[in-house]
Amino acid sequence: MYLYALIFPIISVIAIIWFITRYFKGKNSFMTIVLWSVFWIVVSLFAIFPNMSITFARLFGITRGLDFIIILVFVILFYTVLKLYFIVDKMQNDLNTLVKEVALNNEITLDDEEE
DSSP states (O other): OOSHHHHHHHHHHHHHHHHHHHHHTTSSOHHHHHHHHHHHHHHHHHHHOTHHHHHHHHHTTOSOHHHHHHHHHHHHHHHHHHHHHHHHHHHHHHHHHHHHHHHHHTOOOHHHHHO
16 A cells, blocks of 8 residues: 555545634635535545546546546646636725725815815
8 A cells, every 4th residue: 555545535634624624613615615525535535546546537538547637636726716816806896996985985175175
């Protein structure tokens, strides 16, 4: 048995527990827990049973298991980057709205400066 087959399941359990505690603190949504738990369970299964990746790869028409894992990682990274982009875009719009409101509330006219 390889060392990674022991290390990855331990890391996976720690990561899942960490996401669950963040959920109870109100920092993560339930869907986030489900997605990350599925990801870490798949990582553990691929570490313990490496031939399983070949089986999944063939289901998707990919010849090698490693190619499947790399494509899966790219999909997850793309999803994460896209989600972060939408979060930053929303924050930028909220900040623009806030700046406009503050500017309108603190409007200074020339008449006020002359007195």
